[in-house]
Amino acid sequence: MNRLAQEAVLAGLTRRLDKNGSWSGETHIQKVAYVLRELADVPFQFNFILYKHGPFSFELRDELSSMRADGFLERQPQLPYGPRILVTERGRNLEERFRRTMSTYGRKLDWVAERLAQKNVLELERLATALWVTRQHPRSRVDRRARTLSVIKPHVSREEALSSVHEIDALIREAESIS
């Protein structure tokens, strides 16, 4: 997937998140893109690192910034909350130009948007971090992974961590049927 094709996929993802009721801020896009790459084999070129609020990609941040500079995305302030990121007309045209790429990944984008768009930002952070922990410790039991999650993110309670690990396990199983 070349750079512009990747930008078309990101525009498609952002548009679907918005359509399915997501706040669609940068953190939402970051976490959903991570899940998409890990579970649905969408070959984003970004690397993710465990940093603020879970898995985070500076390369993805740069890409979103570049898409804004090129007029594919716009940032809509929502005081007193964080800004939303929305696809512009130019961004929709980009999706049109990369119709073949979009038809390859469209079903996966639909799937992840339907599953995750309704989640709030804290739920997405926990879920993406649970996935990161699961990737680091694939053979660990649920309670161990939940403990690890609580250690690396002290503001996440044990109950929340357990719930997120269970949820990510279910999502991994479901993802196997679409990949």
Add this chain to the structure above:
Amino acid sequence: MELAGRIYDVVTREDNVTDEIREVVPTMANSREHSYWRSVVRLAALCHDTGHLPFSHAAEEALLPKGWDHERMTWEIIHSDVLGAVWKTMVPKPDPDHVGMLALGPRKIEKLRLDFAFSPWEGILAEIIVGDVFGADRIDYLLRDSLHSGVAYGRFDHNRLIDTLRVIPQPPREVGESVDSPGGEPALGCKRGGLESAEALLLARYFMFAQVYFHPTRLIYDAHLKDFLQAWLPEGKFRIGVQDHLGISDNEVLAAMASACNDPGAPGHDHAKRILTRKHFRVAQTRRPGDPAGAMRAMAEAAGKEFGEGNVRYGASPRRPEPPDFPVLDRDGRSVSSLSLSEVMARLPASRDEYVFVAPEIRKDARGWMNSRRDEIIKAANEGERD
């Protein structure tokens, strides 16, 4: 190092640490941990730029072997025997991985594909050094470069800014998150009283980027310098051994350039002459608002075919990052997004400056040729990118 230490001292001072962030921030009450991290932050700040080649960032991609850049060089120096001998003498002894993580920060650790995760505290410490707004590196280079280049743009009230820095809970990001006590991790931010100083820093950076760091003349000097170094260096690359790296500086390169300029048979003579006699390439085209991505590159390629590739260069500033969104501790005690309080930050442009440069001897002809074919070339390039 001095600025990083000052920021660390301000944000960990007992009366600046609230209950909401106490579990993340070690204060003097936990003196061993506090003094260890203070030492690591200062060392990381000191080591941050050690991996730079002569003339800093100029064209390092072309001048280092594949897979190497100045960040990797910094990482290697921190983990080398040279600094290992220093670490050994220190009490408490710093872990080189900690120094490296903070010196490079999460963005570069990600870029180098190093397998390290940042805890919330390590994330805050890295922000003290390499953060987009409050990083000591940024504060330091803006003030220093402003002084040495003789421009006023880079100045701002850094003392006021540092005094108002705090570790602050994350502001609410979406409807449903409590405005008074939102969830999420704390981050480095500033008190409401420091917001104007933060704005001044961001404006200073904006102006310094436009008028100094990515001024078109400086961009083309980078290109000529790269050409000279590729001709002068053995096999066109810098050596990556730590001792080799530490043994070459701007001074050796300047001396070689002066010598090559005076010797028509020397490798890199033409490039050295362009630099030292100010016969550098000139701007023939500039990206205009509304030009699609790739427009200037297409113009440069077309002009290269017409006038010879050696007479045309494409140059661009890197994308200016989006205005950073950091927490501000408002006067009523709430944590608020900087973008919701500062119109200045929200409106800083994110555009990229791009140019086509040509040799001064053909500038008039090349500019006329490009102006007459501009729309046609850009349209063809824009339509070509699809699948």
